[in-house]
Amino acid sequence: MRFLHLIWGNLTRKKLRTALTLLTVLVAFVLFGFLSAIRQALVGGVELAGADRLIVRHKVSIIQLLPVAYQARMERIPGVAAAVHQTWFGGIYQDPKNFFMQSPVVPAEFMAMYPEFILPPEQMRAWLATRTGAIVGRKTAERFHWKIGDRIPIMSPIWMRKTWEFDLVGIFDGRDKGTDTTALYFRYDYFDEVRQTQNWGQGLVGWYTIRVKDPAQAADTARRVDEEFANSPAETKTEPEGAFVQAWANQVGNITLIVAGILGAVFFTILLVTGSTMSQAVRERIGELGVLKAIGFTNGQVLGLVLAESCLLTVLGGGLGLGLAWLIIARGDPTGGLLPMFFLPGRDLLLGFGLSLALGLVTGLLPARQATRLRVADALRRL
Amino acid sequence: MSENTAGQSALVRVEGVEKVFHRGAEDIHVLSQLNLEVPAGQFLALMGPSGSGKSTLLNLIGGLDRPTQGTVHVGGDRLDTLSDRALAAWRARHVGFVFQLYNLIPVLTAERNVELPLLLTPLSPAERRKHVATALAVVGLSHRAKHYPRTLSGGEQQRVGIARGIVTDPTLLLCDEPTGDLDRKAGDEVLNLLQALNREQGKTIVMVTHDPHASARAARTVYLNKGRLTNEPEQ
Incomplete structure (x- = not known):
């Protein structure tokens, strides 16, 4: 918690870039929520x-x-x-x-x-x-x-x-x-x-x-x-x-496979978009990371800061997306009766949060490793 | 802590240090068989032409880099044998850095910048606030605590940088061209501050500078040329 203002400050440094990335993650998780509800409606009866x-x-x-x-x-x-x-x-x-x-x-x-x-x-x-x-x-x-x-x-x-x-x-x-x-x-x-x-x-x-x-x-x-x-x-x-x-x-098709296929493509794209944003954000701050290391931040702490930033971005986007999806889905079956069990199960909501966290960890890992490998003297020279 | 071999009066002791950088197949010898002692409480200026190895030596004393050969002792700790993690912890406890370009975090206010080194300590938020207020008062910037770096002048930013350097009350303050990016008036203010910290609070200061006007404020000046230290500038 003591580093939260630093993480938040870094995240809001380029407001437009962060907002656009957040929007991309949000849209992906709205889609995740909606497809989960459709899958639930079609195959939920099995459970x-x-x-x-x-x-x-x-x-x-x-x-x-x-x-x-x-x-x-x-x-x-x-x-x-x-x-x-x-x-x-x-x-x-x-x-x-x-x-x-x-x-x-x-x-x-x-x-x-x-x-x-x-x-x-x-x-x-x-x-x-x-x-x-x-x-x-x-x-x-x-x-x-x-x-x-x-x-x-x-x-x-x-x-x-x-x-x-x-x-x-x-x-x-x-x-x-x-x-x-x-x-x-x-x-x-x-x-x-x-x-x-x-x-x-x-x-x-x-x-x-x-x-x-x-x-x-x-x-x-x-x-x-x-x-x-x-x-x-x-x-x-x-x-x-x-x-x-x-x-x-299954008369419609293998719903779980179709949903997994669509979401796989979406999340792969998000992985690239968010990963690129984080890499760029870290590259721009090499000197500042060098300063943090100079004043005593360990490699582990720098790694944690970068990962926390990427996780905050994806969990925020994912949370907002899931919330929005939940609101839309709570309005009921959009087909007027063809999907009687159309709702977002709590299990999928948790899975969504887990996915958003995993997305943050995966996208942040590479730039975070880059930040930890940085030699302080080299980083300070880049200022 | 590593073995304590430093003399009683010498806070910094550099012995037989060599530093070689590798650029492709070429070895660049930046420091050669260098020895230096800085007594506790001394204000030392380190001068020399560009590329003479001043910043490299400062980095070695500050535990930001390791010598290719030789030993560096500061306050009883032998730095060249410490692990990266131990070295980071050592820096947090014992050294304050002041950089030429201030190196403040632009998304944090002056007080949040000063607070950064304290985030690595077990101090409570209230205790951190108290330390930050004291450090900002020492540099005369209490009234600018809530300001972001972009709204501060160069001199003010450097004073915030100094406040960040002293907020943990370190044994040693290392300054790399602290007036290099400032006009004469702002530079004088910074030098007055460093002098006061040395005289009134007994801080040991090692300052790298090109500027004879700045080095004149130090109690002692040493010159680095082609990787070797002298007490006189090369003619």
């Missing part, structure tokens, strides 16, 4: 996926339906604790850009399968008592200013090509920060009854989620499930929930 949950889908494709009768057969398979089903509804609320997921479910067993959805008991009771009842996640309720008692019209281009109406009986919250609270769930019995009127899709569901009794035996259980339905008209493919979410995200 939140239940270790004891498996997804069972049609072997050919997720869009192929499975018989509802499979549920009872699955629950009889050794190792399976429970099974629930969901079906892609694909409805549109007012405008196609107002995207959020909807799915028919069996309320009690669905909520038991997903303890990360928190629904007040009285709202649960209302849902069980209302055939046209639906519950929605907090994010979507706030997005469309819905409140309990509202009647929600949703047009389904898949199911009956008509506008379905649901009575909003509950709003659920997420147990964890990353829990997706954008979906709307309504009752399967209501859904299937309406389908009967047009005699299409009746008794079919989209996919199953099963809970295994022992996560360590999940692979065996998955194999047993697929064997149970082998050689049937609707063969299955069973995989851990995390792998399912990952495969879903």
Whole structure:
């Protein structure tokens, strides 16, 4: 701390140069924050996926339906604790850009399968008592200013090509920060009854989620499930929930690799820019560094001063950039619903700070070494 | 601390010192078999033509450089055997430097410049402020404490440089052409100050200068020519 005024003074010596370098670092870390939030939105579900949950889908494709009768057969398979089903509804609320997921479910067993959805008991009771009842996640309720008692019209281009109406009986919250609270769930019995009127899709569901009794035996259980339905008209493919979410995200591409690639290029550029700034700053001050050494500063102290200066520059730029990114990201999903889990995780925020510090150390190391190698008598001659 | 071989009265003792610089394949002998003793409390002027090795000798006495051969003792410490780290610590404790071009840090105020050597001591901020105020008062610049070097005249900057040199109360003050960049009036003020520091505070001063007017203020003058010391200027 006793050297802070000296470090700060050196940093603010060439104000324009420092400001421009700071701005470059800041922009890089805004980008880092934003890409981290996008990555979180696309693959964050993998981390939140239940270790004891498996997804069972049609072997050919997720869009192929499975018989509802499979549920009872699955629950009889050794190792399976429970099974629930969901079906892609694909409805549109007012405008196609107002995207959020909807799915028919069996309320009690669905909520038991997903303890990360928190629904007040009285709202649960209302849902069980209302055939046209639906519950929605907090994010979507706030997005469309819905409140309990509202009647929600949703047009389904898949199911009956008509506008379905649901009575909003509950709003659920997420147990964890990353829990997706954008979906709307309504009752399967209501859904299937309406389908009967047009005699299409009746008794079919989209996919199953099963809970295994022992996560360590999940692979065996998955194999047993697929064997149970082998050689049937609707063969299955069973995989851990995390792998399912990952495969879903991978339709866009390997998000982590793409993000790492972009950030790698950005940080390499920043490394050159900041490194060049620091080298220039040290070159300009060779004489002054010589004076510091003459009055008793050791090589280690000079090294520390130069490193502290470069770290202060990058941590300041990085901190401001991450702060700005956090502010932008806190405004919510910029796509209007395609990225329901769009937020900057604390882990990435810490990683960002760590990166800014590492950037400072790496960019400062070369000029700092240059400063320590300086012979005092030579440095004083350069004044 | 290294062995104490210096005499009781000699603060600085340079014995058989040679200094050779290498420029490509060529060896340049700057100092040859040089001996010098500076008693404690003496104000010594070191004169000689450009390239005679005055600054090199000053650097050796100040522990900024090492002799190729020979020994340098200051106040009982043999400098040529100290490690870089020990030498830095020794400089911080025992020597004050005054440079021709003042060499103040432009981004720091006068008081912050004077405070720099104290940052290497365990003194508290309040104690440092007290020492800085005293040093600035000695050089008569208390009223300019908050000023940056660019707002000070050359003479004032050199006085800040002297305050920085004496703030740790060093045994030895080494001045390299302290009036070389000043006009006569400002130069006289600086020389008066150095004389006062020598007479009133007993500081041992070694001053390199080209200027006979400056050397006249010293108690003793030695001349360096072609790497050798004499008591008379070469005719």
